[in-house]
Amino acid sequence: MLPPGPTGKTRADGARETFLRGPTAIQELIEPMVSGKPYPIKGLLIYGMNIFHTLPKQERTRQALRNLDLVVSIDVLPQDHIAWSDVVLPEATYLERYDELWACSHKTPYIALREPAVEPLYDTKPGWWMARELGNRLGLEEFFPWEGIGQFLNRRLSSAGLSVETLRAQGGIAIQPGKPYLADFVADNTSPFGTPSQKIELYSDALAKANLAPMPNFESTPEPPAGFYRLIYGRSPVHTFGRTQNTPVLHAHTPDNAVWINDEEAARLGLKDGEKVWLENQDGARSGPVAVKATPRIRKDCAYMIHGFGHNAPGLTRAHGRGASDTALQTRYVLDPISGGAGLRVNFVKPVRGN
Amino acid sequence: MPTRYAFSIDLDRCIGCQACVISCQAGNELKDDETYIHVGEQIRGSGKTLWGSFDHHRCFHCADAPCVAACPTGTLSKWNGLTIVEKEKCSACGYCTDACPFKVPHIVDNHVSKCVACLDQVKEGQAPWCARTCPSQAIHFGERETILAEARAKVAALKARHPNAQIYGETQLGGLGLLMILLDKPEVYGLPLDPKAPETMKVWQSVVQPASSGLSVLAAGAMGLMFVFARRQHGKERAEHERAAKQKAALQTAQPKATETHHD
Incomplete structure (x- = not known):
C-alpha cells in the first residue's frame, strides 16, 4: 500500500491504493457505488459523459445506477443512460451557448472565446446556468458572485488584458507568446520537465521509490482461448466516440460498424463478407447483430470494431440498435498500477450465427 | 483569357478521412444520401506484401467528355476545362450515365448528379470545397499546367517507394481535368488505360x-x-x-x- 496523499484522505477511486497517482480514474469511481468501499457514494451527476459506451463492465454500471439514490444527467443528446436517470437536464448545444474560455498551452498558446451562434432552439439551458442556479439553491452563492456569463468571462479575461468585446473583435482568439524551445527554459533557468533530475527520464527514480517498475518491462498477457479472437477497437474518421452515430449526414455515410475478421479465418469459419453475426465474449456477454468484414487488414487472432455503435437508446432514432457495442463486450479490464487507466483490450470474442 | 482548370489527387497523401466527401455535400447543399465523391479503401497483396491506400471515384472532367457529347439538352458542357452542370435543363434521360467510361454520373431527383467543381466558388476565385477541406493537402486545384507540373514532381519523388507511380489523366480523352497520382498501374485501381465513350x-x-x-x-x-x-x-x-x-x-x-x- 502506498503512503497516504497530502490530505490524508482515501480517494474514492482508490488512488494511492490500487494505483499510484493521476486524475480521477472514472471507471474505479463506479466501484464505491456498488460496494460502498472506501465509502458509499449515493448521488451521481453525469455531465456530458456517455457512461454505457465509456465504462467497461456494463453490468456493474447498471448495478451502480440501481443503488444510487439520485442520478442526474445533463446532456445534449438522449444517450443510452438517460432512461436510467431520476432527473434529466437537457443542455443547449455548443452552438447555442457560452462556455468557459478555451485556454490552450503548448507550442502556440492561445485563449479562445466560445460563444453561441443562435439562441437555443428548444427548452434547453447552458451548463453554466445550471451550475449557478443549482449552486444558489444549495447555499453556494458565494461561489457565483456574478450576474451573467459575460461578467464571469470578462473577469477572467481582464487578467490577460482582454474582454469579451476585444476578444470577439480580434476574431475570438488571442495568441500568446509561447516557449516552444528548450532554450526558452534554459534562459529562464527553469525546466519544462517535472522530474527530480529536471530532465526526461527513461529510468524513473520516482517510480522505483513507489515500488513500481522504474523502466517499462513487457509482461505477456493471456492469449485468446481456442475459437476466440482478441477484441480490439478503434475509430472511424467519420465518427467521434459514441456521440455522432445519430448525426444525419454522418449516419447516412456510416450507419453501422462491422467486425473485422481476417479473411482467411472468415473463410475457415465459413463466414461471408457482410454476413451478420452476434459476438459473444469469454463471459457470455453478447452484442449484435453486426456485419462481418472479411479482410486481410487484420491479424488472424484479433477481431476489430469501430467504437461507439450498438446504442440502446430509442431517443437516438437513427443510431438506436445499429451495429454492435464493443463496450458491451468489455466485461473485464486490467487496471494500470501507475495511472489508474483501464486496459480494455483483454476481452475475447467469438462470432455466433443466429440469435 | 480562358483558363484551363484541373484538380489533382495525390493517393499517397490521401488518408481516407472522408472530409472531402462530407464538405462537398455541405458546400453543395446535397441531401444526406447524395454524394458527388466516393472514397473507398484499396488493398493489394496479402501477408508481408499487403498494402493499401484509398481511391477516389468522382468526375474526371474529361476534355473530350463523352457525357457532354451524349447530352441532348445541353445540361452538361465544358467551361474552362471543367465539365459543368446546369441542372434546370436536365431531362433525366440518363444518356450521360451510359456514356461515361468511368460510370460517374447518376440520376438523382430527376437530374444528373456529379461533381460540379463548385462553380460558384471557382468564379469567386476560391478552390472547390474538397480541395479547401482536405487535411493532408491531397487535393489540389488550379491552372492545369501548374497542377500537372506539380504532379510530375510528386511522381518523380514517389518512384523510390512506388516504382509504378504515375499520373493518370495526362492524355486520356483529350486530357482529364482530374489528374490522379497513382501508386501503381491503372489496372490495379480498375481504371481503363484508354477510356473511350x-x-x-x-x-x-x-x-x-x-x-x-x-x-x-x-x-x-x-x-x-x-x-x-x-x-x-x-x-x-x-x-x-x-x-x-x-x-x-x-x-x-x-x-x-x-x-x-x-x-x-
Missing part, C-alpha cells in the same frame, strides 16, 4: 442519330411531297367537280321542266 454510343452518335435525323428529314420531305401531290390532285378533282356542276346547270336551264307541280 462506349462503342454503342459512337454507333448512336455517328450512325443512329444521323440516320434518324436523316429519316426524319426524309419523312418530312415525303410528307411535303405528299402535300404537293395531294393538293394538285385535290385541285384537279375540284376543277373536275366544278366543270361537271356547270354542265349540269347549263343542261337544266336549256330545257323546260317536264313536270311542274304547283303546291298551294
